[in-house]
Amino acid sequence: MLILEHLWIIPLLPLLGAAVNGIFAARWPRSAVNAIALGSTGLSFLAALEVVREFLNAEQIPWTRSYFIWIEAGSFRANFALQIDQLTLIMLLVVTGVGWLIHLYSVGYMAGDTGYRRFFSYLNLFMFFMLTLVLAANYVLLFVGWEGVGLCSYLLIGFWFLKKTATDAGNKAFWVNRIGDCGFLLELFLLFRQFGTLDFAPIFHDAAALPVETSGHGVLTAVALLLLAGATGKSAQLPLYVWLPDAMEGPTPVSALIHAATMVAAGVYMVARSHAIFIHAPVAMFAVAVIGCATALFAATIALVQTDIKRTLAYSTISQLGYMFLACGVGAFGAGIFHLMTHAFFKALLFLGAGSVMHAMSGEQDMRRMGGLRRMVPWTYGTMFVGTLAISGTPGFSGFFSKEEILLAARTGPYANPVIYGLGVFTAGLTALYMFRLLFLTFHGAPRFDPKKTHVHESPRVMLAPLVVLALLSLAGGWWAAPHLVGGLNYFDNFVKPVFAAGETSSSTEPYTGSGQLIATVFGPPVIAAFIGFLLAWWLYLRRPETPERLAERFHALYRLLVGKYFIDEFYAAIIIRPLLWVSTNFLWHTVDEETIDGLVNGVAHEAGEVGDRLRHLNSGNTRSYAAWVILGAVVLTTLLAWMVR
Amino acid sequence: MPISYYLALSAVLFGLGVIGFVFKRNIITIFMSIELMLNAVNLAFIAFARALGQLQGQVFVFFVIVVAAAEAAVGLAIVIVIARNRQSLNVERINLLKL
Numbered sequence: 001m002l003i004l005e006h007l008w009i010i011p012l013l014p015l016l017g018a019a020v021n022g023i024f025a026a027r028w029p030r031s032a033v034n035a036i037a038l039g040s041t042g043l044s045f046l047a048a049l050e051v052v053r054e055f056l057n058a059e060q061i062p063w064t065r066s067y068f069i070w071i072e073a074g075s076f077r078a079n080f081a082l083q084i085d086q087l088t089l090i091m092l093l094v095v096t097g098v099g100w101l102i103h104l105y106s107v108g109y110m111a112g113d114t115g116y117r118r119f120f121s122y123l124n125l126f127m128f129f130m131l132t133l134v135l136a137a138n139y140v141l142l143f144v145g146w147e148g149v150g151l152c153s154y155l156l157i158g159f160w161f162l163k164k165t166a167t168d169a170g171n172k173a174f175w176v177n178r179i180g181d182c183g184f185l186l187e188l189f190l191l192f193r194q195f196g197t198l199d200f201a202p203i204f205h206d207a208a209a210l211p212v213e214t215s216g217h218g219v220l221t222a223v224a225l226l227l228l229a230g231a232t233g234k235s236a237q238l239p240l241y242v243w244l245p246d247a248m249e250g251p252t253p254v255s256a257l258i259h260a261a262t263m264v265a266a267g268v269y270m271v272a273r274s275h276a277i278f279i280h281a282p283v284a285m286f287a288v289a290v291i292g293c294a295t296a297l298f299a300a301t302i303a304l305v306q307t308d309i310k311r312t313l314a315y316s317t318i319s320q321l322g323y324m325f326l327a328c329g330v331g332a333f334g335a336g337i338f339h340l341m342t343h344a345f346f347k348a349l350l351f352l353g354a355g356s357v358m359h360a361m362s363g364e365q366d367m368r369r370m371g372g373l374r375r376m377v378p379w380t381y382g383t384m385f386v387g388t389l390a391i392s393g394t395p396g397f398s399g400f401f402s403k404e405e406i407l408l409a410a411r412t413g414p415y416a417n418p419v420i421y422g423l424g425v426f427t428a429g430l431t432a433l434y435m436f437r438l439l440f441l442t443f444h445g446a447p448r449f450d451p452k453k454t455h456v457h458e459s460p461r462v463m464l465a466p467l468v469v470l471a472l473l474s475l476a477g478g479w480w481a482a483p484h485l486v487g488g489l490n491y492f493d494n495f496v497k498p499v500f501a502a503g504e505t506s507s508s509t510e511p512y513t514g515s516g517q518l519i520a521t522v523f524g525p526p527v528i529a530a531f532i533g534f535l536l537a538w539w540l541y542l543r544r545p546e547t548p549e550r551l552a553e554r555f556h557a558l559y560r561l562l563v564g565k566y567f568i569d570e571f572y573a574a575i576i577i578r579p580l581l582w583v584s585t586n587f588l589w590h591t592v593d594e595e596t597i598d599g600l601v602n603g604v605a606h607e608a609g610e611v612g613d614r615l616r617h618l619n620s621g622n623t624r625s626y627a628a629w630v631i632l633g634a635v636v637l638t639t640l641l642a643w644m645v646r
Numbered sequence: 647m648p649i650s651y652y653l654a655l656s657a658v659l660f661g662l663g664v665i666g667f668v669f670k671r672n673i674i675t676i677f678m679s680i681e682l683m684l685n686a687v688n689l690a691f692i693a694f695a696r697a698l699g700q701l702q703g704q705v706f707v708f709f710v711i712v713v714a715a716a717e718a719a720v721g722l723a724i725v726i727v728i729a730r731n732r733q734s735l736n737v738e739r740i741n742l743l744k745l
Contacts, residue, residue, distance in 0.1 A: 623737055624676075628668050 180233015235267025289329025296322030
């Protein structure tokens with residue numbers, strides 16, 4: 001029970017790494033920076049593995065340890081308390097494991113960057129906050145991690161701070177997240193008012209005792225909706241998703257770690273963590289499902305026409321996060337977390353693969369100027385192919401199992417909804433379409449660049465190794481659920497079931513039976529939809545590469561709409577940003593700040609100067625006049641004293 | 647004799663000192679005016695000490711005499727230096743510290 005007693009070690013290691021690299025390592029060689037950054041996260045990962053071993057023998061689940069009282073005010077108390085249960089365990093392994101692989105990849109990817117040390121310092125800091133987030137045993141500590149990862153996201157998006165677009169994107173991410181965080185904070189206040197504490201265990205215990213708010217009027221519904229607002233900001237869901245595509249301005253490993261695998265999944269984690277509140281608020285559940293479903297579809301359609309390889313993946317991430325919300329919304333929290341895990345594997349893989357492609361192409365991101373890279377970067381191609389198969393839900397790959405479970409819950413679960421199921425299946429088809437489009441445009445066909453000018457080269461081994469490991473995980477990461485297909489147990493669901501004991505009523509209670517079910521699943525609608533998507537991509541981008549342009553001309557309006565990303569950014573600019581800017585400039589800046597506040601301060605200073613200018617003549621230089629003043633003062637004081645004594 | 651007589655004399659002496667200090671231009675005269683004020687205060691101290699039957703007032707007078715002696719020594723030295731540098735004892739002309 002060594003690590004279980006000292007859980008704080010796990011987040012502390014990366015924090016130390018960040019501090020040492022950030023403060024002391026200015027003149028140290030790269031090997032020292034590498035050792036600190038990779039060593040601290042690697043040790044964290046090993047500690048997480050040890051936690052798994054110890055946890056399986058733990059007598060008390062969830063395992064909670066409080067280390068010190070952090071805030072105490074009146075009846076409010078927040079401890080620095082960490083907690084381990086099955087859900088945390090999954091997150092812990094994903095964050096430290098995938099995080100470490102991405103650290104390793106960055107050694108190769110960032111090799112030529114002058115901000116090498118700063119990059120690893122930020123990355124380690126991110127790991128600290130993310131681990132705090134998943135380990136927290138109360139909402140206050142979770143909020144610390146929540147804001148911390150937001151800060152690191154901001155720092156890393158704007159990592160190349162000399163680039164205007166990068167700093168703008170960082171600011172955008174920060175502001176949009178503030179809107180969501182506002183909802184999160186209000187939710188904290190409301191929870192405290194209702195339950196008198198912010199610790200998970202008592203809140204969920206008390207919430208479970210409250211009646212289900214079917215009418216949609218009640219404190220739990222309000223809490224759940226505010227929580228959802230926070231989650232939409234962090235997890236880039238409608239309507240607050242706009243920051244994530246721009247976040248691709250950051251270095252690619254950052255996109256992989258923060259904006260695909262871990263941080264953006266924090267919203268899903270929080271919703272799953274708060275399942276006890278959600279299942280008592282069916283209205284909020286429905287809202288989660290609708291937002292997830294709409295986001296999945298919406299982002300997938302935009303991904304169809306993106307030409308930037310990273311932005312395509314960004315919209316794909318938004319779409320897949322939508323799936324996770326959809327899962328939570330239909331009550332399949334376990335499936336949502338399952339998809340979170342498999343998505344962390346294959347999306348990290350795809351992003352790192354895209355980084356490897358950019359590395360090979362000397363920074364080119366536009367897929368229209370790629371093509372035919374298959375033979376030049378075989379390892380990158382092979383691993384990205386696995387990632388594409390996984391995200392498309394090819395039977396046998398990890399994405400298949402998790403997506404299948406989500407859609408099954410949407411079809412047959414307690415919150416089943418045929419419309420949501422149908423749209424989910426349709427989106428699965430779109431997913432295959434845009435992912436194979438990416439693959440074909442990048443790696444197949446004839447090169448659309450000058451091979452003589454661009455020296456295409458495979459990435460170094462230190463970048464390929466994480467790709468291979470992630471490819472294996474993308475293939476095998478879902479096999480926990482495989483026995484389920486032939487009537488056995490879904491080991492993943494079975495593992496996390498204790499956490500969702502109150503809420504989990506989805507697929508795991510309705511196991512498939514018999515081989516007929518197996519065939520029905522393997523060749524079920526999502527797989528057929530994905531196959532159609534693949535065929536379409538093959539037809540459009542390999543067989544008849546001229547068709548997409550013809551289609552774009554034929555359906556010009558639709559094409560413009562998609563390329564313009566539904567003009568959501570422009571819409572927000574028109575109805576929110578510009579009015580806000582106008583009010584800020586004209587009223588807050590010119591009227592309030594310049595005229596009122598500056599006027600007041602400058603006025604006081606000016607008056608003081610005027611008075612001083614007059615009084616300065618008292619200082620005549622004539623000693624006797626000073627004496628006269630002294631005497632006058634003495635006379636006045638004496639008179640006053642005499643008058644008072646009397 | 648009632649104490650008020652002594653106090654009145656003290657006040658008159660002090661007032662003369664003040665007037666001399668403010669209106670005279672010769673440093674030596676100003677200096678003497680200061681001594682006059684100090685001695686007026688001494689007189690008041692003594693008068694009170696006697697009227698109240700306490701020793702503190704008398705002790706204070708000794709302090710004042712000692713300080714006044716020291717002040718006279720330092721002050722006269724300064725006056726001599728000024729007189730040598732300026733060939734004048736007019737305070738109106740001693741205004742180098744003016745703003």
